[in-house]
Amino acid sequence: MDFDQLKQDIIEYSKEIGIDKIGFTTANTFSEMKNRLIRQEMLGYQSGFEEKDIEKRVDPSLIFDGPKSIIAIALAYPSRMKDAPQSKRGERRGIFCRASWGADYHHVLRDRLAKLEDYIVSRIPEARFKSMVDTGELVDRAVAERAGIGWSGKNCSIITPEFGSYVYLGEMVTNLPFEPDEPMEDQCGTCNKCVDVCPTGALIEGGQLDAQKCIAFLTQTKGFLADEYRVKLGNRLYGCDTCQTVCPENKGKDFHFHQEMEPDPEIAKPLLKPLLTISNREFKEKYGHVSGSWRGKKPIQRNAIIALAHYKDETAVEDLINVMKNDVRPVMRGTAAWALGKIGGAEAEKALLAKQSVETDDEVLAEIEKGMRMLAPDAG
Known part of the structure; x- marks a missing residue:
């Protein structure tokens, strides 16, 4: 041969x-x-x-x-x-990475x-x-x-x-012996843009990543997100493209060669509030075909709550109160409580106080206290 x-x-x-x-x-x-x-x-x-x-x-x-x-x-x-x-306003959206x-x-x-x-x-x-x-x-x-x-x-x-x-x-x-191709030499040179702009400092140096700090990884976790990362998340629901979008080698690069890779805008950049109450079946039917669904709906819902807090979306207060009061998952209740404190307002404060008197989960209670502190007049 x-x-x-x-x-x-x-x-x-x-x-x-x-x-x-x-x-x-x-x-x-x-x-x-x-x-x-x-x-x-x-x-x-x-x-x-x-x-x-x-x-x-x-x-x-x-x-x-x-x-x-x-x-x-x-x-x-x-x-x-x-x-x-x-x-x-009133129709805030999240985003999945490219x-x-x-x-x-x-x-x-x-x-x-x-x-x-x-x-x-x-x-x-x-x-x-x-x-x-x-x-x-x-x-x-x-x-x-x-x-x-x-x-x-x-x-x-x-x-x-x-x-x-x-x-x-x-x-x-x-098991076939093909002649190997030549590896390509590094062409990043002195450019350090991706390292400099990484939102969490996850890129320690060129080519070394602390995955534990990487937003792309953090969006896939299922527990409470550390406070320091919540403020960095923005409206990201899954993944992070920052280190790619700033790369000079990506400037002007946009290819639409494969029909199956074309995004449905309503899935790639969905409304946030409907995600809070989406059922497992609805989530699978709507998002099951994209790679960002592999961890299930829980991380996406938690990230949607954080995104609503990022926008300080007052129109979402009622939805967040409903999550805080009725969701069986402590991570969702607690994150919603934190978000209510971040958004603020009399309605949020009243709901937090009411929930504080009946909540039994220690982690959720800690999040309620965070929310209450953000509502305080001197919280800034």
Whole structure:
């Protein structure tokens, strides 16, 4: 088999099935990434969503028998929303990050990888694969970097010359020996914009992220959000794009190649108040197809409450009182109490006082007290 010719044929076929960029690399251990991951773990910077075994994250031979190569793919997604609805008084809106605007990218990438597998098997029946997206063991950023898809930016994203960092990544470990592509040299240079503007200081330095501080991670947690991060959340419901939107390499980058990635504006930028009472079934029906729904409705609802407080939306006071009084989940009751204190007003104060006399959960009571303090005349 002429593997050089097969590689060229795969590249051509990848364009036909909607893969925007493809690269090939060896199945050698990702030694440099291993050192970074060990350091991340030692510093407590991991999110907890990752594969726990660092060796499996960097050594393809531990997850695949006889690996010879890895094929990396990238699909470009839109950075601008057409006909985006405006957030206005009484109709305040939240926002999902760009990576969650269209259909869940895990499904989109798996579809492309499956088609690529089928094509290769049609050429070499004995070919074997293990394909994965970011829920797999390997670090997709490390694979993409070594396969020449792009360079690893200071914002911890792969930045491609063609599409900026607005790309989804996937990879395929295989037993076929393809010639590896050249890795791309770092092109961030002295630019430090992403590090400088990170809302929570999660980007410790170029290429190192404290996931515990990252808003993208924090929006996916289910407990009470620390006060210091509530004021940073803004109207974000899921994810954070700040380190991408300030990147000079992303200026003017907006690609609409894939219909399934096109956002529904009412889902990508939804009204906040209806989220407070949405049922599990309604949430699944409306948002279940986007990647931002994977943790369920609880984080989204909590973030919607914080967003209403961010806007100081007085029209939401009645809705928030209802959550504080009737929601069975302490996180929702407590966050609503805090939000009422943030928004202020006589109605909010009356409701907080009434709830304080009957609430039994200590954490919720602490949030009520925070709300009451913000209502005090000298609270500023």
